[in-house]
Amino acid sequence: MPNKNSLPSAQTLRRMTYFAAIAEAGSIRGAAEQLNVSVPVVSEALSDLEDELDVTLAVRTTRKLQLTQTGVEFYAAVTEMLSAAHKALDTVAKDRPVSGKISITLPVELAAHWLPERIASFQQVHPEVAFKIEANDQVTGLKGSAFDMAVRAAYAPPGRTEPGFEQLPLIAVARTVPQICSEAGVKRVISLPFLKAYGVERIDIADADSGQVFQLISEQVIEINNRDAAIAMARKGLGFALVTRAAVAEDLAPGRLLNILPGADFGQVALRCLMRDRLPSPAAEAFRDFLTGPSPSGSPSPTRTRSRQTGRR
Known part of the structure; x- marks a missing residue:
């Protein structure tokens, strides 16, 4: 067990982040896709974290992964820690441009006639953010997918x-x-x-x-x-x-x-923004806040209501 009087090492923090991704995705493979790393790397991080803490956080079979009661409680604590870390970073990076890639799934009509103006306005502030867009009128589930967010109508x-x-x-x-x-x-x-x-x-x-x-x-x-x-x-x-x-x-x-x-x-048509992860990437979080805040284009827009909806669907 780590010394209670010392801070967790960078390696431990990385393993905790990977564990949170596993809990969110419901599988090691889903977490690996989310983190953009290999499955063995994520699996090894979970095993190393369990060895370090001397506890069993998840029961793995060939078909599913189930958190133990200790794992559930630890996940809640890790989520709170990661959320606090994000807030701390936000205080010094509030107006700093973000970078990265955002994957979005949304209906065809919105992708063709609603989203382009918003991406163009967003990239004026965050030019280093790239987008991957799936235009599909069939609802794509977020859990275990490669998408960061979904816009539903x-x-x-x-x-x-x-x-x-x-x-x-x-x-x-x-x-x-x-x-x-x-x-x-x-x-x-x-x-x-x-x-x-x-x-x-x-x-x-x-x-x-x-x-x-x-x-x-x-x-x-x-x-x-x-x-x-x-x-x-x-x-x-x-x-x-x-x-x-x-x-x-x-x-x-x-x-x-x-x-x-x-x-x-x-x-x-009411638009909702659903996020795959409770703690999205800085780029995905910035784009969500951009969409759900005041009119992105600065011009008169349809009725808008402030909302920060997240979820795994």
Whole structure:
């Protein structure tokens, strides 16, 4: 056991950091990918730490790794120590540019029409940070992955809110203005197919003049797993799509697509930022704080709410 009156050696601190990564990832292989080192190096660090402390921190089998009760308690203490270390470093490096590489997974529409401006603004302050981006409308789990963070998008109908650091209002676009007929007082039937790309079970809309919420019904639904594909189909006149305004700005200006119900409230998409690790890299932490803070571009933006959400999903 180390002398209680002396500080841990650099080697011990490294092993403790590796142990925290193992606990976060749930496996030695996942920790190795996170730390960008080989599996044997991480495995050896765990064994050496257990020998140094004369305790068993984790039970390893060929299929899984399980922390012992001692390991759980030690992980909590190590996490607290690492968090304090990060805070201490922040006090002297608050305004210093960070470097490194950030891996992000997010929906296609956000990657194409929301993220570029934010990366450009972020790199004006932190030019040494590089990005690896996966644009995918299928949700990618963070636990055990190589991604530092995920930006998730959740649909919220009019009058309902979803937690998030930014709210992006939706508009309905099509190549032509469709006919909309009243039915049963609180329903409206639209003559165009709905290009469904948000997992929306029903379309609720608040009327632009009265504010009354009614249901918009399309007799035909085309389900699509990619929001940019829905926009491309709308350009071809195959139906209407619910999208963020930024995604179709270049189509609205020349009239390739039309906002078919200007001023109407179709709800919004709430953005959340999830981190793979409780203690992310300085670059990932800086970019998260940049996204979830005041408007990154310095220009008017959709509704923003302060949030520092983390988690492993």
